[in-house]
Amino acid sequence: MATNGKDGWALLEAINKTDLSTLRSLLNSMCQSSEECYNEAAKRLLVPKTVVSRYEKCITCKEVFDITGNGDDACKAHEGELVVDPEHFPDDDDIMGYSGIEVDPYTDWRREEWPDGFYWTCCDERLHGKFCIVQKHIPDTRPALAQITSDQTPGSNSMRAYCLVLITLIAVEVSAQPTEDSTVNVLKGPVSGHDDDLGGSSGSAPHEPLIYPDPSSIDKRGLDPRFDIGGVSIDLDSLSTQVYDKVKGEVGEAIDSAKEGLNEAIDAARKGLEEARDAAKKVLDDIKNAVEEVWEKIKAKVAELENQIMTAVHDWVWEYILWPLIKLLIIILVPFVLLFLWWALHLVAKPFVRELEISFEMQDIRDGAAADKGELPPRPRASSRGWAYYAVRSWERYGQGLICFACPWIGNWILWKSRNKMSKEVEKLRAEVNFLMKRQAQREVQARQKPIVGAAGAYL
Known part of the structure; x- marks a missing residue:
């Protein structure tokens, strides 16, 4: 229209x-x-000629289906669970668990963009892969219990409707056997999913309608508070009031019992938490004390070990390095000290020996010159050789060789100094000898001239 x-x-x-x-x-x-x-x-x-709901929930795929269109491949599901593949999201902090956010694989937004990052544990298929189960929907045959929702509080119309349903079911059970053409109103599923006949609000499941008798078997008459159901006369008002009061009392008792149990559970949980906190605190204190004690022992052990190591190092250095070096230095320095003392003694004795040699040589030269002899002066006589002579001669013969062998640069320096000094003395001696030789030559010339002059004077 x-x-x-x-x-x-x-x-x-x-x-x-x-x-x-x-x-x-x-x-x-x-x-x-x-x-x-x-x-x-x-x-x-209504669904004609039936007393069941048209829509059922499948126990396999957990989805609501229409029983009139339940084919052989209507139910497609997996036996396992859907999980996230962490290897597919290596840089995602949520997936890897770094951010502390739990990811629900059934509702996560990544399912649409990266379906290959999700797989089923039963067959390792990806999100949109092949199904493990392909069959008809299997309805849940367990009796649906009426659930009292937030709008079904005691005193509401929905609560009264729930009571009426209970009354109807009781009446059906105690009634005589119904005729084949007559059926009884049955509610399948939660009561909150339908509109009651007493002004209650509608529910959220329009696919679960109230089931009425077949239209052809209904007597079109006005409904009365008293009517017959299967040959049983029932006063709906009084019976609904009794059932409502009973249900209200039971609900109140259940609520009070639940509150009492909840309070007891809360008290027990609080007490348990306090005991656990005290126990944890005690354990932490014990651990702290044990750690401190162990730390002190470790420190003492480390200090003792350090002392032992330092003592061992000191002993090893003294035994294998310092003492051998000291002995080596003693072995090396003693000869040098002796050579030095020998050299010093030579220096002290040399002036005496040189003075004696010069005096003898000069005396011999003078004596030879006076006797008209040109012979070289002899060595000092044995009677004139003292400690100074042997000190100087031993140094010149042996000491200089040893010092040159032990320390070449010191020996070369000493030889250079000796030669330099000796060259000066030799030059001085040569000058004196030359002077004496000239005087001797003059004397010889004069001696030769005297006979000639005497002969000439005699001649004249």
Whole structure:
């Protein structure tokens, strides 16, 4: 039916403004008065000739499916769990666990961009790979327990609807066997997923409708607080009130018991946490004391080890380095000291020996010159050789050779000094000898001239 025109829009506005109970009463009245309206409502709200819900939840894939379209390959799932492959995200701190954020592989945003980074543990297939299970959906055959949601608190219409459902189920169980054509209203799934008949709010699962009898078997009559269900006469008002009061009391007791249990659990947890904290603190103190004690022992042991090492190093250095060096220096220096003393003694004795030699040589030269002899002076006589003579001669013969062998540069320096000094003395001696030789030559000339002069004087 079209809704064009002013009347159509006015009707829609009136429907939107009318409360739910009025609309339900109006729909019931229209179904009772009009066969066409009744059939249309039954077609939209009921599953004909059945007492089960059209939509079920599969126990394999955990998805809701339509039982009328359950094919052989309708259910596709995996036996294992979906996990993240860390090797696919080596630079992602969330995946590697560095950031402390847990990643849910079923809802993570990376599934769309990198599906190959997720795999199933059952078959190692990637996110969009082949399924392990391909079969029909298997419905959950366990009885659905009615759940009281936040809007089903004691006193609400939804709570009363829940009580009515319980009453109906009880009436069906105690009633006589129903006829084949008659069925009883059954609710499959949570009550909160449907609109109750007492003005309650609608739920969040429109795919689980209330199941009514087949339209052809319903007696179109006005519903009365007292009506017969399967041959049993029930006063709905009184029975619903009793059930409501009983459920309310049980719910209150359950809430009180839950609160008491929760408080006890909280107290026990608090006490356990305090005991655990005290125990942990005690353990930490014990560990701290043990660590400090071990540290002190380690420090004492290290100090003792350092002393032992230093003592061992000192002893080794003295035994294998210093003392051998000292002995070597003594062995080397003693000859040098003796040579030095020998050289010093030679220096002290040399002037005496030289003076004696010069005196003898000069005396012999003078004596020879006086006796008209040109012979070289002899060595000092043995009677004139003293300690100085032997000190000088031994140094000149042996000491200089030893000093040149032991320390060439010192020996060469001593020889150079001796030669330099000797050359000066030789030059002086040569000058004196030359002077004496000249005097001797003059005397010889004069001696030769005397006979000639005497003969000439005699001749004259």
